[in-house]
Ligand SMILES: Cc1cc2nc3c(=O)[nH]c(=O)nc-3n(C[C@H](O)[C@H](O)[C@H](O)COP(=O)(O)O)c2cc1C
């Protein structure tokens with residue numbers, strides 16, 4: 001069942017014991033991070049902070065008009081009075097396998113991998129009836145996929161324009177002590193290709209510069225950036241909507257490495273098995289999900305840049321401040337009693353680890369379409385995903401591991417992977433004990449490595465140059481006779497004979513062990 005809206009999702013989490021409400025007054029400046037970080041590291045629940053208070057946002061530029069709503073002065077710090085925010089803050093709503101699965105309207109997110117696998121299966125069914133059945137199955141799966149346009153919606157119950165716009169009234173988190181300011185951390189950034197009109201939705205963090213201006217952190221390899229450059233080539237601004245909330249599947253769609261040109265809202269409709277309902281924004285020509293909590297409408301001038309960051313990032317380090325585009329806000333719309341959705345990133349493991357795990361599992365069938373020898377893949381959360389990949393393959397020929405490394409370095413988001421380790425199909429790449437054993441046992445560093453170069457995450461601080469760096473692949477498979485100069489017989493892995501295992505299985509209960 002798809003969620004009606006974000007608060008419906010929160011209700012479901014609560015009914016399943018997956019969400020805790022916090023009534024204690026807490027500040028969006030660092031305190032929510034410290035609490036959420038402890039809970040995330042401990043594998044704890046989603047949190048709904050209902051009493052968010054604190055000093056006014058400290059912005060990168062002087063901000064004389066700090067927002068004070070409500071009348072209670074709960075904090076009277078030395079930094080200029082206190083603010084009681086009207087919106088509760090939800091965080092860690094996807095921070096476990098169970099909650100990430102609930103966010104994707106299923107019992108376990110592997111189910112969506114199976115659905116995609118079934119759709120992509122190249123075999124034609126045998127016989128007329130089977131063909132018709134398969135046709136109906138495929139149509140059934142895709143029936144609810146396209147978004148539907150509606151008039152108005154929940155997300156426009158309140159509309160603020162002109163002088164009424166004041167983003168400092170939102171409990172935007174200042175996440176870490178050295179951050180350049182408050183950052184919107186779960187933004188769904190909606191734009192349209194200025195040439196084709198095609199929609200894009202990406203999750204690109206948004207820094208609050210002042211009450212009507214934000215930083216737009218789309219990186220050089222991302223679609224939002226490309227659309228802005230295309231708008232610039234036509235001498236136009238790019239219209240943008242930053243959406244918060246709605247069905248949590250939108251978060252997944254926004255970070256998903258979809259094939260170029262596939263609409264994130266179409267994909268979201270497929271996952272939730274119900275069309276996404278889109279409504280026209282009030283001041284820009286952008287369609288936004290009607291079920292959103294909050295929508296920030298505006299435009300980016302492709303010629304303008306402003307210092308953005310630093311930001312305590314998913315790399316576990318602060319990414320340095322840099323010049324990034326600027327979002328000028330033309331309207332803010334929201335539902336009544338809107339909840340503010342947030343996350344934090346930092347040293348792993350964090351909530352985004354589960355978002356990434358779901359991407360890894362759901363997209364494996366699509367990767368297998370191009371690289372069918374891949375059996376399984378593990379992008380370990382400890383390596384913040386794109387730094388490291390453990391891949392098992394059905395090895396058939398000499399050099400096969402190198403083919404797979406090269407394929408990974410040529411595939412969408414996987415191309416950013418710095419370290420690729422390739423194993424035989426009998427290695428469980430989800431088991432780090434086994435992975436380390438195989439690396440040590442089967443890889444000769446002098447012979448079984450391949451150095452390469454290519455694009456890396458723009459946030460990678462270790463690379464020689466921003467966005468471009470070195471790569472290394474490790475062939476940890478059994479070597480074939482003569483492969484890569486290997487001229488001795490390859491030894492066998494030690495395992496017990498099956499009949500002995502069966503005899504011991506039978507006597508096991510009697511052994512009292
Ligand atoms: C919590 C979170 C924050 C992210 N922040 C950014 C960001 O600030 N800038 C960016 O370019 N990508 C960021 N990403 C990654 C993009 O959302 C991701 O690469 C997405 O697939 C890009 O979509 P696109 O191909 O439509 O550009 C973030 C991902 C997550 C999970």
Ligand SMILES: [Mn+2]
Pocket residue numbers: 200201202223258264
């Ligand atoms: Mn995209």
